[in-house]
Amino acid sequence: MNEALNIAGQTLVLHRHPRRRNETLQAWDSADEYLINYFNENELDKYITEDEQLLILNDGFGALSCFFNEIERTVVSDSFLSISSIKLNLQRNRCETERIIIQDSLQEMTNNVKVVLIKVPKTLAFLEYQLQELSKVINKDTIVVAAGKVDAIHKSTLALFEKYIGTTKTSLAKKKSRLIFSLVDQTEIIEKEIATTWEIERQGWKIHNHANVFSRNHLDIGGRYLMDNLPEGNFIKVIDLGCGNGVVGMAAAEAYPDAQITFIDESYMAVDSARINMLKNFEEERSDNTRFVVNNGLVGFKERSYDLILCNPPFHQQHTITDHIAWAMFNDAHFCLAVNGELVIVGNRHLDYQDKLERIFGNCELVAENKKFVILRAVKMQ
Template sequence: MNELLSIANQNLVLHRHPKNKKETLQAWDSADEYLINYFMDNHLEEKLEGEEQLLILNDGFGALSCFFNDIKRTTITDSYLSLSSIKLNMQRNRCIESHLLLQDSLQSFPENIKVVLIKIPKTNAYLEFLLQKLQGKISADTIVIAAGKVNMIHNSTLQLFEQYIGTTKTSLAKKKSRLIFSQVDAKKEVEEKDIAVTWEIEKQQWKIHNHANVFSRNHLDIGGRYLMDNLPEGDFSKVVDLGCGNGIVGMAALQQYTDAQVTFIDESYMAVDSARINTLKNFEEERSDNARFVVNNGLVGFKARSYDLILCNPPFHQQQTITDNIAWSMFNDAYFCLQDGGELVIVGNRHLDYQDKLTRIFGHCELVTENQKFVILRAIKES
């Protein structure tokens, strides 16, 4: 796996985070390279004057944030893992930290934006959210350039740039990536709308709020529903919804374990805020006071033997890449944080072989139930 990005007379050592000893994927892609080369070939740094700055949206692991080390810039992402990667890669490459402001996607965009570099996200909903916020902060002479893999750029992608920014065109493809150029139309007036969606879970009569970048934002995730319907029996007092998304599994735990404290954890700022909104909206204050909401890389940094039940619907991708690294990390962290006798209960697609992974970590694993698509697995930490 290549860790050295050599581009435009710079050499950067870049790691993905969390770092995997057997990592086979590099921390940048050809879309990062295309953006950097275009910026440098067209001397866009010369466009930045006075307090004007560069805005970077959706940087994956810090290739863009680290490369433009000498330029005053703000990087915005919804991913805690991306922010952590950027910070670590900045330190690794001895970048000037005072030149970079890191923000999550729910914070306000900066003023004085002159150049915008965007990595195309997986979903149009999140792209629309970013473009809507951007539209109110740019002027006619702002330069807006986006990049993504060819298979991620569709007519609907370009239509969003046309809707919020202005006339849009694309470049030729290089290394299976393409650039998008949008000319800012200062006269364009787009009515602001709430990109978030809300729908109801009839069984519980819950109204579920979903920010733009929340997994399964348009409907109830069937894996999450299966886990909600198969929570373990028991008298649990400290529960975790690990990788909580919009919070439905943790909310089911709040409802079933009436004396329990439930901690909702996700690496997406939008997911954790959606879980917070949903819990406050659907539970009485006395019960919602027993809920805690944390943006974090799983259970990293949490105390050993501190929980008696961890519920998890693990992701099998990181950004655009299918991987079991996140699930492995979650399972190992869960073992560390469970009390003796504590339980990890997960839902997963049948083909993902989580049973073998849990057996290797816990020494055993029980199949609780299954259907044609999912399995519910339970592993108990023995003393």
């Protein structure tokens, strides 16, 4: 796996974080290269005056943040893992931290923007949210350039740029990526609520979902299956790992009224959605017995400290399908569970999580199954 990006006169050493042994995926893609080369060849830096800056949205692992080290810039991401990667790669390449501000996607965008570089996100609703927020801080002189894989740029993608920014066109494809150019000429933008709210009738819960939350328009069927198969027991310290909008942790709060529930996700929008949903649907006394953490899984959590961990693990990172996040979650769970503590997960039948859990825990029980999902239980033995 290549760790050195040689581009436009710079050599950057870049890693994905968390780092893995025998990593097969590099920390940048052809869309990063396309954006960097376009910016450099067209000398976009000359348009950025002393009191203006570059805005970078959705830098995956730091290629853009590191390359533009000489420019005042703000970098926005909804991913804890991306932000961690950016910070570590800035250190690795000895970049000056005085010229960069890194913020999560729920913070207000800076309003002194001259050039905007966007990596097109996987979720269309999240793109719409970002473009709507961007439209509030740009003007007719702002340069907006986006990039993404060809198969991730659709008519609906371009329609959002037209709606919130202005006249939009695309480049030719290079190495399976394409640029999007938007001229800022849209003046009649009617702001809309991008977040969604829907009800889980059985519990009578109103569920709030920010734009970048998985299954934002309805209850995820895997999550529902896990909610219906919670283990019986007197659990006191419970984690909803990869919580999304928090519905599994909420079901745990209902099933185990004395438990302390910790909601964890690497998405800032997901954790904030879980926080909002606990506040909206539970009495204040119950919501006070909860914690909300944006984190890389259970990194930094205490060993042998939890009774039950519930998990609906993701099998992709950004646009890449991978099982290493699930592996990390299962290993973290084994570390953090007390003796006789339980990990209960839901997964698609074809993902073979049972073998992974057997290897980590030394045991794995099939709790329930249907045509699409399995519920698996592993116990920390020592």
